[in-house]
Amino acid sequence: MMKVSPLKIKKYISQSLHNQQLRQAVDKATDSSLITRQKVVDQIPYWEELRFKTHAIKKEVIENLADYLEEFEKNCVKNGIYVHWAENSAEARRIILDLAVKNKVKKVVKSKSLTTEEIHLNKLLIENGIEALETDLGEYIVQLNEQIPSHLIIPALHLSRRDVGKLFAEKLGVDYTEDPVQLLRIARAKLREKFLSADMGISGVNFAIAKAGCFCIVENEANAHLTITLPKIHVAVMGIEKLIPDFSSLPYFLKVLPPSATSQKSSTYVNFVGGPSRSKYGEGPEEVHLVLLDNGRSRILRDAQLRETLFCIRCGACLNVCPVYQQIGGHAYGWVYMGPIGITLIPQFLGEATGKYAPYLSSLCGACFNTCPMRINIPHHLLKLRKRIVESGNTIIIERLGMSVWAFLARHPHLYRLVTWFPAKIQQLFPKDKSFPVPGYGKERSFGRFDAKGFRKRYKKLEKEESEKT
Amino acid sequence: MKVALFIPCLSEHLYPDSAISMVKVLKYLGCQLEYVENQTCCGQPAFNSGYWKEVVPLAERFIELFSGKEYIVAPSGSCVAMVRVFYQKLPIKKQLKPALEDLRQRIFEFTEFIVDVLKVTELGGKFPHRVTYHDSCHLTRELGIREQPRQLIRGVKGVDFVEMEKSDICCGFGGTFSYKFKDVSVSMVARKCRYIEESGAEFCIGADSSCLMNIEGYLRKHNMRARTLHIADFLSRSLNL
Numbered sequence: 001m002m003k004v005s006p007l008k009i010k011k012y013i014s015q016s017l018h019n020q021q022l023r024q025a026v027d028k029a030t031d032s033s034l035i036t037r038q039k040v041v042d043q044i045p046y047w048e049e050l051r052f053k054t055h056a057i058k059k060e061v062i063e064n065l066a067d068y069l070e071e072f073e074k075n076c077v078k079n080g081i082y083v084h085w086a087e088n089s090a091e092a093r094r095i096i097l098d099l100a101v102k103n104k105v106k107k108v109v110k111s112k113s114l115t116t117e118e119i120h121l122n123k124l125l126i127e128n129g130i131e132a133l134e135t136d137l138g139e140y141i142v143q144l145n146e147q148i149p150s151h152l153i154i155p156a157l158h159l160s161r162r163d164v165g166k167l168f169a170e171k172l173g174v175d176y177t178e179d180p181v182q183l184l185r186i187a188r189a190k191l192r193e194k195f196l197s198a199d200m201g202i203s204g205v206n207f208a209i210a211k212a213g214c215f216c217i218v219e220n221e222a223n224a225h226l227t228i229t230l231p232k233i234h235v236a237v238m239g240i241e242k243l244i245p246d247f248s249s250l251p252y253f254l255k256v257l258p259p260s261a262t263s264q265k266s267s268t269y270v271n272f273v274g275g276p277s278r279s280k281y282g283e284g285p286e287e288v289h290l291v292l293l294d295n296g297r298s299r300i301l302r303d304a305q306l307r308e309t310l311f312c313i314r315c316g317a318c319l320n321v322c323p324v325y326q327q328i329g330g331h332a333y334g335w336v337y338m339g340p341i342g343i344t345l346i347p348q349f350l351g352e353a354t355g356k357y358a359p360y361l362s363s364l365c366g367a368c369f370n371t372c373p374m375r376i377n378i379p380h381h382l383l384k385l386r387k388r389i390v391e392s393g394n395t396i397i398i399e400r401l402g403m404s405v406w407a408f409l410a411r412h413p414h415l416y417r418l419v420t421w422f423p424a425k426i427q428q429l430f431p432k433d434k435s436f437p438v439p440g441y442g443k444e445r446s447f448g449r450f451d452a453k454g455f456r457k458r459y460k461k462l463e464k465e466e467s468e469k470t
Numbered sequence: 471m472k473v474a475l476f477i478p479c480l481s482e483h484l485y486p487d488s489a490i491s492m493v494k495v496l497k498y499l500g501c502q503l504e505y506v507e508n509q510t511c512c513g514q515p516a517f518n519s520g521y522w523k524e525v526v527p528l529a530e531r532f533i534e535l536f537s538g539k540e541y542i543v544a545p546s547g548s549c550v551a552m553v554r555v556f557y558q559k560l561p562i563k564k565q566l567k568p569a570l571e572d573l574r575q576r577i578f579e580f581t582e583f584i585v586d587v588l589k590v591t592e593l594g595g596k597f598p599h600r601v602t603y604h605d606s607c608h609l610t611r612e613l614g615i616r617e618q619p620r621q622l623i624r625g626v627k628g629v630d631f632v633e634m635e636k637s638d639i640c641c642g643f644g645g646t647f648s649y650k651f652k653d654v655s656v657s658m659v660a661r662k663c664r665y666i667e668e669s670g671a672e673f674c675i676g677a678d679s680s681c682l683m684n685i686e687g688y689l690r691k692h693n694m695r696a697r698t699l700h701i702a703d704f705l706s707r708s709l710n711l
Contacts, residue, residue, distance in 0.1 A: 010651075013651065013653065014653065017654070017657060323639050323640045323642070323661075324651075324658070327654050327658060360647065360650050360651070361651060361654070362647065363607070363640045363642060363647045363648075364518060364607070364608075364644055364645075364647070365607035365611070365640035365644070366607055366610075366611035367607075367611070367638075367640070369611070370611060380559075383517070383518065383520070383556075385520075386519060386520030387522045388520075390519070390520035390521055391520075395520070399519075400521075403516050403519070403521045403524050404524060406515075406516065407513075407516060407521070407524035407527070407528060409510075410510045410511045410513070411510070411527060411528065411531060413508045413509070413510050416510045416511075420479075420482075420483040424483070440649055440652065441648070441649060441652060442652045442655070444660070444688065444691060444692075445659060445688040445690075446687040446690055446691055447683070447687060448480070448484040448485065448679075448683040448686075448687070449484065450483055451483060451484060451485075451486050453486065454482050454483055454486055455477050455481055455486035455489045455490065456505065458486050458490055459475075459489075459490065459493060459505055462490065462493070
């Protein structure tokens, strides 16, 4: 698999913009998501109130996260769940690999989990001779294609059904078909076999319920259900921010997630895991392990405003509505979390040096905030992150100098006017219908024309004329 | 009614005609105007790029210049949003905070001022053309101004107002974004222009010169039929001012 980095954002963008097929696929998928989402949201008259409610619940949890985590751990242990704490990605990887080795695991089935993408779990398992198979259809497709997901919810959004048909024919040795139903049947048959022979199931977590010591996985394909119930050992990996207080707060989240993620009123399956199998007939896993991953989250918690970015439930709604994402797709961001929420997380997780471009990949249009079911004010957080990038010295010197000079001029009105008078005079050398080319602004559009006189002079002239009239 | 004019950089240096149109319309509506000398930039471009330290003195300067004015009106949603929404995020001098609080209540975007403060929606006038309207991002989502410009457009006789597809999707300008990620910005404006073209409008009306510059720049380069029109110019032309 290709090693990607948010430092190469500009290169990826250029590749994406030149890939017409990709752009069509992204355009079509995001557009239809928006339309269908709106239809569902329109049927929920108290949608806006729900957004405030989920925000308030998450705020309470995130602001008191240590207490909630402690309560959650205690209740999990009571329920027979083995709880593991991982400070970073390396620790989480080691914990999971140790479990696999100790239990002589050969085959792992995985249900969709961005958190395991975050810690590059598949690569680790495969390098250690363990088969790790994604069982969510979209994830299965991108895994076969040796890619990472290009969308939080729709991993193979960038591929058309023809792409998938070709991929299946090449990698699975089946006859080419582009019929979605046929493709689904092929994947299903391949996956079913794997489910039955796997010795470990790995999943993510959508919501973890502190008071109950159990966690919940929302899905549509029943692959998570099989991942949880069939193998002998289940390992769930969750970021520490996934907590909610109790069962009574869950319905609010189950109400906002499906419309935002998949334009459904409710998801097909909501799985609850509250410990190992208690049935003597052997249904469900014998062991349940839960890996609680920090990996930078507790650092994000320290900033009273930016911690709001931890409210994210990874629904992907901000991606669909983002005019930038719509143009470039998910791979252009160079990380597992992409789109508007991704560019707030990149510098926070990976540091300002690696994330120095990401928060600038937004026109700050605010469509994401309007759509976010958790009311995360993404554009305002981007502004703050840009400030951090400037303060940490991760912008180029020319820009820093330019801003200082400009700020000086803007405090001196006479000089400020003089500086714009100058380009106006140069522009007068160009014919009126052609503005002079501003370097770096692009050949596809022209810049406006500077006006040598400016408003101030015109206004004074107007005032003078009028006072003469009267 | 006394109105102090806040003329943003783009209006001062690139689109003074639109600002003059605003002056004419406000005068037509009976406002007493004042130009505040020594005003420059509100600091938005640097603020949006993360240079908050550089913006603080500009914000303080702005607050001092405009404090005590009855009303302040600007022909730009994003510059009003800078003052009303974003100044409070800056570490400005403590003694200026009450003045900022006051200023936030008194600063208005042009269409918002006419509809919400002057309570006028029908200015009369005539404009027998097909027009569409582009919702600028900060105007729409930071200030919540959607209906005011539409009411003013509909209030003009003879106008054939059509909504374009996704009128509130970003045109791709975004200040320094249009420079830092110019290819993404261009592909965004290309789509915006396609929607304008598909609407069949002769004019795309907007309330922010920055977005209109971006849109018009693309329309012209690609020989597309429609032209942009600042809402102040639209009203002033309709009224033949």
